[in-house]
Structures are given as structure tokens and as C-alpha cells.
Amino acid sequence: MTDQIIVDVRGAHYSVGGREIFSGLSIQAIKGQITAVMGPSGTGKTTLLRLMTAQIYADRGEVLVFGENLGDLNSRQTFALRRRMGMLFQNSALLSDMDVFENVAFPLREHTNLTEPLIRNLVLTKLNAVGLRGAAELMPEELSGGMARRVALARAVVMDPELLIYDEPFVGLDPIALGVILRLIQQLNRALGITSIIVSHDVHELATIADRTYLMAAGTIVASGTPKDLADSDLPIVRQFMSGAPDGPSPFHYPAPDLISQFLNGVGP
Amino acid sequence: MTTAVAQDGLVLRSVARIGRIAIFFARMLMQCGPVLARPELVIKQIYNAGGRSLVIIMLSGLFTGMVLALLGFTLLQRFGSEEALGFAAALALLKELGPVLTALLFAGRAGTALTSEIGLMRATDQLTAMQMMAVDPLRYVVAPRFLGGLISMPLLTGVYDVVGLFGAHTVGVRMMGVDNGSFWSQMQSSVDLHDVYEGMAKSLVFGFICSLIAVYEGYHAEPTAEGVGLATTRTVVASSVLILLLDYMLTAAFL
Numbered sequence: 001m002t003d004q005i006i007v008d009v010r011g012a013h014y015s016v017g018g019r020e021i022f023s024g025l026s027i028q029a030i031k032g033q034i035t036a037v038m039g040p041s042g043t044g045k046t047t048l049l050r051l052m053t054a055q056i057y058a059d060r061g062e063v064l065v066f067g068e069n070l071g072d073l074n075s076r077q078t079f080a081l082r083r084r085m086g087m088l089f090q091n092s093a094l095l096s097d098m099d100v101f102e103n104v105a106f107p108l109r110e111h112t113n114l115t116e117p118l119i120r121n122l123v124l125t126k127l128n129a130v131g132l133r134g135a136a137e138l139m140p141e142e143l144s145g146g147m148a149r150r151v152a153l154a155r156a157v158v159m160d161p162e163l164l165i166y167d168e169p170f171v172g173l174d175p176i177a178l179g180v181i182l183r184l185i186q187q188l189n190r191a192l193g194i195t196s197i198i199v200s201h202d203v204h205e206l207a208t209i210a211d212r213t214y215l216m217a218a219g220t221i222v223a224s225g226t227p228k229d230l231a232d233s234d235l236p237i238v239r240q241f242m243s244g245a246p247d248g249p250s251p252f253h254y255p256a257p258d259l260i261s262q263f264l265n266g267v268g269p
Numbered sequence: 270m271t272t273a274v275a276q277d278g279l280v281l282r283s284v285a286r287i288g289r290i291a292i293f294f295a296r297m298l299m300q301c302g303p304v305l306a307r308p309e310l311v312i313k314q315i316y317n318a319g320g321r322s323l324v325i326i327m328l329s330g331l332f333t334g335m336v337l338a339l340l341g342f343t344l345l346q347r348f349g350s351e352e353a354l355g356f357a358a359a360l361a362l363l364k365e366l367g368p369v370l371t372a373l374l375f376a377g378r379a380g381t382a383l384t385s386e387i388g389l390m391r392a393t394d395q396l397t398a399m400q401m402m403a404v405d406p407l408r409y410v411v412a413p414r415f416l417g418g419l420i421s422m423p424l425l426t427g428v429y430d431v432v433g434l435f436g437a438h439t440v441g442v443r444m445m446g447v448d449n450g451s452f453w454s455q456m457q458s459s460v461d462l463h464d465v466y467e468g469m470a471k472s473l474v475f476g477f478i479c480s481l482i483a484v485y486e487g488y489h490a491e492p493t494a495e496g497v498g499l500a501t502t503r504t505v506v507a508s509s510v511l512i513l514l515l516d517y518m519l520t521a522a523f524l
Contacts (some may be wrong), residue, residue, distance in 0.1 A: 053401060079403040086401075093398035096390070109401045110409075186353075 003206060004031045004063075006163055006195045007052055007145040012061035014044075014051065021047050023219040024061065029163075036206040036227075039216030040069040045199040046090070049167050049214070052197070053087060054078045065163070082112050085163040086156030090171055093138040094147040094155075101128070104155045108243070111159065126154040130184060146177025153184060155160065159240065164188065168207055185204045203242055207231065208217060215241060217249070290391075293485050297415060300408035312408070314417025318379040319425055325378055326371060330429035332339040332367055334358060334436025341437075342445045351441075352451030356459040358437035363460065367430040369516050375422060376508035379484040383414050384504040386496035387487025396488075401421060405479035411488055415480045422476025423469050430468070467523045474515055479508045 007029035014022040021044040026080060029035040038254065039045055050056045051063055054070040063070045067079060073174045096104050108114055114122070127133045130150040153235060156164060166185065170178050186209050191197050200206055206213065207226040207227035215223040215238055223230055223238045230238055261267045304310055337358050347350045388408060390396050396406040409415050441447040490500035 055397065055400070079405070082401055082403040088399070089394050089398060091394055093394035095395055095398070107404075110402070110404050142503070159402075 001151050005029070006066060007035075007197060008062075008064040009048070009052065010061060010064070012051060012058040014047065014058050018218055022051075022058070022061075024062075025216070025220050027214055027221060029195055029197050030212065031195050032193050033190070033211040034198065034209055036210035036213045037197065037199045037216060038201055038203065038206060038213060038241065041201065043216045044219065045201075045216060046167055047167055049197070049199055051083070053082065055164065065196045068102055083159065084157065084161055085165060087165045088149070088152050088156050088164070088169055090168040092140075092145075092152040094143075094148055094151060094177070096140050098140075099136070100140070100151050102140050102144070103140070103151060104158050107159045109156065121233065122158065123154075126158050127151075129187075130154045131180070144149035144177075146173050146180065149173065149177070149181060150184070153181070153188075157188060157192075160192070161181075161194065163195045163197070166196065166200070168200055169198060170202045182209060203244075217241075225255070228268075272512065290481065290485055293488070295485070296414050296479060297407050300405060300412040301416060303408055304412040309469035310413040311416045311420070314413045315424075316417075317416045318375075318383065318414070319421030321382075321422070322344045322375060322378045322425060323428065324415050325374055326425050326429050327371060327432045329374055330362075330367075330432035331436040333370060333429075334362065334438075335440045336364070337361055337433070338437040338440035338445070342441055342447065351445070351447050353408065353455050353459075354437070354441045354445075354447050355452035355454075355456035358441070359434060359456045359460045360464060362430050362433040362437075363464050364471075365468075365516075365520070367426050367433065368468050368475060369512060370438050371426045371429045371472065372422065372479060372512045373509055374481075375418075375425060375476075376505055376512065379418060379421070380479050380508050381501045383418065383480070383483035384487040384490070385497055386502045387414070387484060388402075388492075388500050390491030391488065391490055392492040392494075394496060403517035408489075411484045418480030418483065419473070419476045422479065423472045426472035428470065470523075471519050474519065475512050478511050478515065479511045482508050482511070 005028050007027070009025060009027040010021050011024045012025055013020070013024060015083075016140055025048070027037065027048070037045055037048060047056070051058060052065060052070075054063075054065075054073065057063075057071055065081060066084060068077070069180075070078070073081065088217070097107065098106065099175055101123055104126055104227075105119050108122060112119075124136065127136055130153055132147060134155065135143065135151070136145060140151075143151065163207065167243050169185065173181060182185075182205055185196060185198070188194050189209075198206060210227050213227050214221050214228050217237050217268055223233055224233055231242055233239065233242075239245075240249055256262070257267045340353060341357045341361075342351055343356050345353055345357065387396075390406075390410065394409065399406045403418060427457040439451060442449050442452050456496075486504045490496050
């Protein structure tokens with residue numbers, strides 16, 4: 001079973017400027033599955049991805065990826081590990097001085113000695129898979145948000161990674177583009193057996209594709225299970241999140257002074 | 270007491286900053302070897318930093334040479350030695366005005382472009398994306414730009430000097446009537462190769478400082494619009510002050 005766990009976050013604690021982001025957070029991503037991490041905005045979902053990709057390190061606890069403790073790796077070993085994973089950024093993060101073709105070819109040129117015809121075929125194959133073979137010569141600024149996300153997806157899979165991490169892949173997409181991305185994620189997972197971790201707060205989209213879902217709140221995991229388990233949960237925080245209720249265990253208001261004292265007595269700004 | 274503590278804080282911050290820049294430079298230096306094995310990356314940055322600065326450098330060089338000839342002629346005429354104009358203009362351009370003004374223009378034109386480009390790459394997650402693709406941005410983004418700036422500066426200084434001399438010749442010989450033969454012969458007999466080396470040495474030092482500050486500030490810019498703007502301002506201010514300070518020190522060292 002151990003070799004089936006691709007990502008294993010064990011009791012991670014992480015603070016920034018005295019503010020605790022994670023307090024003993026634990027998550028596992030199983031090989032070949034789509035793992036969804038959901039939670040209200042500001043709960044540290046993107047920070048969790050940065051923890052899993054060794055961009056930051058836990059203050060306490062362990063983060064194991066492919067069985068390697070990220071805290072024990074030097075930069076060369078970290079880079080070697082990252083070659084086995086791909087990441088889709090929320091803002092696509094395409095390299096602005098390269099066209100679509102060169103963006104997708106970039107990892108191949110940096111890490112392989114493949115011939116130019118082979119690189120061309122591989123890049124066009126990946127672009128064809130995301131439906132953008134015809135956009136190969138466009139520059140990133142000429143792409144719509146959905147197209148840029150698809151190019152970034154093609155780039156993320158061009159090295160055939162074992163683990164693919166998606167940071168808010170559905171944000172800002174129209175229903176058609178959203179459906180396309182959703183289908184691509186599912187296809188990549190089913191056809192290539194890629195282990196996927198998706199961080200998002202789009203409950204309904206994730207429910208259709210996720211094998212296992214974690215709900216984050218207040219720096220830890222408050223519920224986990226299949227999307228159906230979460231939908232049937234009686235926990236107030238889960239019910240609030242799944243139904244989209246504005247107030248509840250996850251408060252609508254950011255902590256503030258008492259309303260009357262602030263308005264009438266001039267407390268605060 | 271408070272002033273002393275504040276001064277200590279300022280000194281400590283300055284020393285810490287110099288230390289950070291030194292560590293950044295050492296890390297970047299380790300990536301310069303692999304980058305030199307891929308000259309296309311550096312050539313592209315020589316074009317960006319140097320090629321794209323050519324027009325402003327040539328225009329500035331031309332006008333500086335012309336002003337130099339006008340003032341020089343007026344001054345030398347009082348002593349009846351206008352034929353020394355070529356020598357005076359060449360010496361001023363090669364040793365002082367060429368390297369210093371080229372470096373100041375380079376900091377304003379190419380330095381700011383380098384800082385804002387790298388800063389925006391940071392703000393739009395492009396540098397993080399590279400790291401996630403197991404590509405070190407220091408090798409792919411920073412080192413080629415540093416080397417491009419370093420190589421461009423002496424080349425631009427050479428262009429500035431030549432165009433400046435052309436400007437001085439145009440005003441001195443064609444407009445003020447200085448003898449053409451005297452203009453060149455005075456220059457040839459009085460300007461030493463050592464003077465050319467001095468100018469080139471200065472331009473290399475300025476190229477190193479301007480490029481290092483530009484890439485450092487861009488790489489460490491806050492990933493916001495304001496952060497990139499502030500980093501760009503810091504590049505111009507720090508580069509300009511250091512150019513003038515180092516110019517004094519180098520001039521004194523070469524005396």
C-alpha cells in the first residue's frame with residue numbers, strides 16, 4: 001500500500017508572520033486517483049500545493065512525495081523529483097517571450113536530447129490533445145484564459161509526469177472552457193494513469209471527477225471521503241461549504257471589532 | 270543614543286544587503302558556465318540590452334561630441350591652440366564621458382527593462398513555473414541577462430566614443446574651421462592606448478555593476494505592480510550612484 005501513496009502530508013504545521021496556516025494537516029494522494037482538496041478562500045489551499053512541491057517547507061511534520069521526504073532533499077534532488085511531476089498554475093504562467101509551440105517544447109528542450117522532428121511531433125500531439133494544434137504559433141497574450149489554461153496543461157503533461165497538480169483550474173472559465181478542462185483532466189487521469197491533485201472550491205465540478213475529496217478549514221482537514229460522503233455529511237462546516245451558505249462555522253465576516261463600538265465610538269479605522 | 274542605534278541599524282541593513290547580493294552573485298556565477306555553452310541565450314540578451322540601446326547611445330554620443338567641440342573650441346581658441354581640439358575631445362570621451370554616460374544611459378534604458386522584465390516574470394509565476402519544470406531560473410533567465418549586459422556595455426561604450434568623435438569632428442572641423450589634419454594628428458600623437466584601456470576597464474566595471482543590480486532587483490522584486498515599480502526605481506538610483514562613485518575611485522586609481 002505504501003508504494004501506492006504518491007503524496008503523503010503528515011501532520012504539517014506551517015506559519016507565516018506568526019499566523020498559523022496549517023496546524024497538523026494530513027493528506028494522502030493515492031496512485032492513479034484524482035484527489036480533490038476543497039475549502040473556502042484563504043484557507044491555504046495554494047500554500048498546501050507549494051508545500052507539496054517543495055517551494056516552501058513545513059515548520060513541523062513531514063511531506064513525502066514518491067516516498068521521499070521533501071525536507072531531506074537538496075536542490076538537485078528536488079529538481080530531479082520535480083521532473084516526475086507537472087503543475088498547472090491558476091494564471092497558466094506561460095513564458096511570455098515564447099509562442100505556444102515553444103512553451104510546450106520548453107521542458108523537452110531543457111531536459112532531453114530529442115531531435116527537432118521528434119520534439120515537433122510530441123508538441124503537436126500534446127497540443128492536438130488539448131485542441132490547440134492550430135494555435136501553435138500564437139503568443140500567450142493572444143490567447144483567451146481558457147486557451148492559455150489548455151496550453152499550460154499541454155506543457156504540464158509533455159514530459160509524461162506521474163503526478164499532476166492543478167491549482168484552481170476552473171477559475172475564470174466560461175462553461176464551455178470549464179467543461180473542456182474538466183474532460184481533459186479526466187482523460188489524462190484515465191488514459192495515462194496520472195495521479196492528480198486538484199485544489200479548487202468548485203464543489204460540483206470536482207464531485208463529477210474526484211475519487212477522494214478533502215475539505216480544509218482553519219488550517220486542518222475537517223472532512224474527507226468520496227464526493228458522495230461529503231455531500232451526505234452532517235458536519236455543519238461541510239454542509240455550509242457544500243450548500244454555499246454565506247455564514248456558519250466558516251464566518252462571513254473577517255474578525256473585526258464590535259459593530260456598534262466601531263460605528264458609534266470610533267473604534268478602529 | 271537613538272541616532273547611534275539607528276545608524277547601527279542602517280549599517281547592519283546595508284551589510285546584510287551587500288551579503289545577499291554577494292550570495293546571489295555566487296549562485297548566478299555557478300550557472301554562467303552552462304549558459305556560455307548555449308551562446309544563443311546570451312546573444313539574444315546582448316541584442317535586448319545592447320542592440321536595443323544603440324539608438325539612444327548613438328544620439329547621446331553625437332550630441333555630447335558636438336557640445337564638447339563647441340565648448341572646447343571656445344576655450345582653446347583663447348590660448349590659440351584650437352588644433353588640440355581632437356586630442357581634448359578624444360581624451361574626454363575615451364576616459365570619462367564615454368564610459369560614464371553610456372553606463373548612466375544603460376542603467377536607465379536596459380537596466381530598468383531587465384528589472385521590470387524579471388520582476389514581471391516573478392509576479393506572473395513564470396519563474397515558479399520554471400522551477401516546477403526543474404529548470405533553474407538563475408540559469409535560464411538571470412545569468413544570460415547578466416552576461417548580455419556585461420558584454421554589451423564595452424561595446425556600447427565603443428560606439429558612443431566613435432559617434433562622439435564624429436560629432437566633435439563635425440562641429441570642430443566642418444563648422445568651426447579647425448584644420449582636419451591637425452584634428453586627427455594631435456589626437457593620434459597624444460592619445461595613448463592606455464587611455465583606451467582605462468575607458469574600457471571602466472565600462473566593464475560599470476557593466477558588471479549595472480547588470481548585477483538590475484537582475485538582482487528584478488529577481489527579488491515583490492510580485493506586485495507596486496513592487497516591480499519600486500524595484501525598477503531602486504535599479505536606476507543604485508546604479509547611477511554607484512557608477513559615479515566608482516568612476517571617481519577608478520579615475521583616482523588610474524592616475
